[in-house]
Amino acid sequence: SCDELPQYLERHYLLPHGQAQLLTEICLRQRQLLPAAEKQVGIYIGIPFCPTRCSYCSFPSGIVPLEEELQQKFLNFIEQDMLTVVQLLSMYSLNVTAVYIGGGTPTSLSETAFARLIALTARHLLLPGVREFTVEAGRPDCFSAEKLKVMEACGVNRISVNPQTLHDKTLKAIGRSHTVQDFYRSYDLVRHSGIKTVNTDLIIGLPGETADDVRASLDGIRALAPDNLTVHTLTLKKSAPIFGAQFSSLTAEDAEALVAYGGETAAAMGMLPYYLYRQHYMLGNLANIGYAASGSASLYNIQMMEERHVVLGIGPASATKVPQADGHHLKKLNMPKDIGTYTGNLPQLAHKRSLLFADEEE
Incomplete structure (x- = not known):
C-alpha cells in the first residue's frame, strides 16, 4: 500500500x-x-546542435553549422522522420499527448531554419489530443525575440530557459558564451510573451562553485518565480571534457544539503516535486528532481522518465520506447548519435522503429 x-x-x-x-x-x-494509458504518446524531436559545448556535457551534440544550406538539408531528414512517425500514429491509433523539441539546443539554428522546424512540427504533429508543446531554449546566447514570436504563433505553450548558474565566472569556466544578464533578458522576453509555462534549470556541483554560490543561484531563481524548476546534480560521463578531473569543490554532504535547499526553494514558490531520475557518476549519488507549480507539470517528462507510456523519438540520438503489455518490459530503439549515420540510414531506421509496434523480429 x-x-x-x-x-x-x-x-x-x-x-x-x-x-x-x-x-x-x-x-x-x-x-x-498522467494516468497510465496504453495509447498515450509523447514525441521527442532531437536537434543535435549547440553554439558551444559545455565542459560538463556528455550529450552527442555538435557545433551548429553556420551554413544555412546545411541546416536546411538536416531539416529535410527531420521532416522525413516526422512523416514516418505520422504513419505510425495513424496505423496504431496512437494519441499524442505531448511534443517536445530538445537537443542540443534547437534555438541554435538560424532564424529561418528554426522557423521551419517549428512550422513543420506544428503542421505534422500538433494533433487534436496534444496538450503540451515544449521547446528547449536553454541557451540565452541563441535566443531571440523573432524565434519567440515563431513559437507563439505555432502553439508552443512550454519553454525552458536554463541558466544552470547565476554566476558569470562559472558560465565562463564551463564554456558558455553568454552572461547572467543575457539569461535575465531572455527570461523577461518569455514572461512578456503568450507562452504560459516557463522552466529553469540549475546544476549543483559546477566547477569552482561553492555552496554559497549555489544557494545564491537558487535564491535568484526564487525571485523570478518560474513555473517549473529542475535541480540537477552534476553528472559526468566519459565523453564529457572534464570527465576524470577534480571538477567540484563540493563534498557529497554539501551536495545533499543543497539538493534539500533546492526542494525548500521550490516549496517556497508553491512547487511540488513531480519527477526525478538518477545517472551514473552523479555527485553524492543524488538525483535530478523536477518541481512544478500547480497545473504546470510537464507531461512529457513523466512519459520519458517513468517509461509507462510510448515515446516516439525523431532525430539523431533520440529514443523510441514502447512499454509491453506485461508492465515489466520495454522495447526500445536508439537513433544513431552521429548525424551522418542517421541521415544515411533513415529508411532502415524508420522500419526498425515500426517493428517495435508490429511485434516482429528485427
Missing part, C-alpha cells in the same frame, strides 16, 4: 527515509497527472 511503501523501500532497497518518501509521493502525483 502507499502507506507501507516507504518502509518497504527502506527495508528491502536500503533507501534513506527521505528518498523513500519522496519516491512514493512522486509516483502518486504522476498517476494523478
